[in-house]
Amino acid sequence: MLKKLLVANRGEIAVRIIRAAKDLGIATVAVYSAADADALHVQLADESVNIGPPAAKKSYLSTEALLKAAADTRCDSVHPGYGFLAENADFSDAVKNAGLVFVGPSGDAIRLMGDKVSARVAAARAGVPVVPGSEGRVNGIESARAILEETGFPVMIKAAAGGGGRGIRIANSQAEFEQAFPQAEAEALAAFGDGGLYMEKVIGKARHIEVQVLADGTDAIHCYERECSLQRRRQKVWEEAPSCALSDALREELCASAIALAKAVHYSGAGTVEYLYDDEADRFYFIEMNTRIQVEHPVTEAITGIDLVAEMLRIAGGEKLRLKQSDIAVKGHAIEVRLCAEDPAKDFAPFPGKVDDLRIPGGPGVRFDSMLFSGYQVPPFYDSLLAKLIVHGDTREAAIDRLIRALGELQIGGLKTTKPLFVALAADPSVRAGEVHTRWLESWLTENAAALAN
Amino acid sequence: MAQILSPLPGTFYRSSSPDKPPYKADGDTVAAGDVIGLIEVMKSFHEVRAEVAGSNIRFLADNEEPVMAGAPLADLD
Structure with a gap:
């Protein structure tokens, strides 16, 4: 230890x-x-x-x-x-x-998963479905043209060294592709010092679903999935576990594929395998593996009862996995919302103010992870995340109701925060019905800008 | 003489990216509305513009210096 x-x-x-x-x-x-x-x-x-x-x-x-x-x-x-x-x-x-x-994992494991191309190759070798596209780095526009036969249009051109949504271009036709590919190459070289590119089919309406894994270098288990389809500028704002979109059979297949990848790379620690899930085709595709504890880990803790950070510390201390796959079961449904120091009424402008009256929600099924206290001055130099409100209920319906209750109790005086966004989302019929995809929130925000401004 | 103040708290940058020259050098003439720097607040970037025209700009804040809202960034004649 x-x-x-x-x-x-x-x-x-x-x-x-x-x-x-x-x-x-x-x-x-x-x-x-x-x-x-x-x-x-x-x-x-x-x-x-x-x-x-x-x-x-x-x-x-x-x-x-x-x-x-x-x-x-x-x-x-x-x-x-x-x-x-x-x-x-x-x-x-x-x-x-x-x-x-x-x-956390070794430098080599981080390197392997951190490079999008090598991660994709590792996933494909482990039998994990990947989005149709290049098998690795694309060398020149000639071989890029050949890959178009598999992907069709629209096609995404990504910088191998990019991240966080940067270095991505989308071409809708051959003509756009001929223009975009050389530009993307030059841009990747300038931005990341690495002109490596890869190409991928664009999946129109996809959900973001990810599997939590725990591994000790030899063995690996999964703690089921999270769905994080509500995103703004490719940043997750609302996360849930489990996903309401998966059948039990597909859930088992998805989680098994995450374990296969973790074992194939001799992963150690907590990690997350991220996928796109195409509702219409009922298929999932590997996107990347995150080799860290993630912001949204508490929703998994809420439905499984596992302290993921404690397990990370145990594994790092040299212990073998304490839990067997058969020990892990899903109970109920959990939702996390990210409360940030941003003003939703002003296009999410940062608001680094001083906290005065702070009232934290509580009661059954409510968890509040934050660094806030009364009198705290939020510094302007770092990320705007202030707190995560996590609710748990027997069903997804009950979890949304509890979220509404908990948001009603929450007050972060002195700051503008993203709380009004979540009050509005929790009341939205499409959110309630679980009918969302990764680009749903952006268009919802355009339509509901006026409501958030009030 | 006029002073340009930081509209926000954050980190002050004198150029649009590390490999670009500064928007303005000491001694430059500035037109009203010219960008003289950036303030980074919680990972988002905001342009700082001169509200009035002036000459012989003299920067009071260094590149990458943490500043408070209302902190003087530069003097103008």
Whole structure:
């Protein structure tokens, strides 16, 4: 078992990791930039270390500062959380080379899954269905033209080194393709220093469904799926578990494919295999694997009763998987909404203010993961995520009703937040019916802009 | 003399990206509405424009400097 953990992150996920570590009797060290000196994660940890100025590049993204903090406080391990250095293979290697345990997969596993092309090849080899497209990097426009026969139009041209929705172009016809491909090549080279591209069929109406896995390097289990189809600018805003769109047979097939991939790459720790699910064709396709704990992990915890962060820490401490697949069952339905310091009435403009009157919802089936407290000044330098409201009910209907109840109790005074968005979404008949896809929210926002402005 | 203030709290940048030259160099003349820098707030970028014309701009905030709302970014004659 780990003895002392450096939490190399901030915000709600740093708080979440400190809580899991304390529950397991692991001592905790928080790190903070000058802008976060009074943050909640600093207050909750056993010790804390100032790692530099507000700019993330000089603090939370500084491998040198983080390793020095770990050495100075005699930590034996580092948890990267999500974002920042969580999926940086070199950081994982650097932690290991410093004689510490990285709570997550090896640098090689991160590298393999971090490159979209090598991840796709690994998935296809493990028998996981992939979206029709190039088998790897596309070399030149000649071979790209040949791939069009498989994909048809529209086709997506992606930078192999891209991410977060960047470096993507869509061509609707041969003429558009002839223009877009050379542009995408030049752009990828300029933006990422890597001109590698790959191509993929565009699936018109798709749901985003992902499978949570836990693995110890040899064995792997799944904790069922989450659906995260409600997205704005390719960022998830509302997540659920389980998905209301899958049949039991397809769910088993989907989860089995995630395990096959995790085992094939000798994965260790918590990971998520992401898929597109095409309702009409009733088929799923691999998109990528995230080699970190994800923002939306609590919905899986709510339906399975597993503490995923605690399991990560146990695995990192050298334990084999404690749970067998037969131990894991789904109970009820859970929904998470992401409360961000953004004003939905003003096109989600950032709102880094000071919290005054804070009222947190509670009661049965309600969980609130956040770094907020009365008097907290939200710094402008980092992500806008303030809190995650997670509700659980016997059924999806009951979970939505409970979400409405909990949002009614929640007050984050002094800030503009995305709460009004979720009040409106929870009351929407299409959301209630589960009739959504990954581009549904964008058009809903256009139609409902006036309602959010009030 | 006029002063350009930061409209938002965040990180001040003098150019549109690290490999681009600054929007304005010390001593430049500025027209009303010219972009003089960017403020990054919670990962979104906002242009800072001069409200009035002026000459001989002198920057008070450095590139990548954290600033509060209302902080002076530059002086103009």
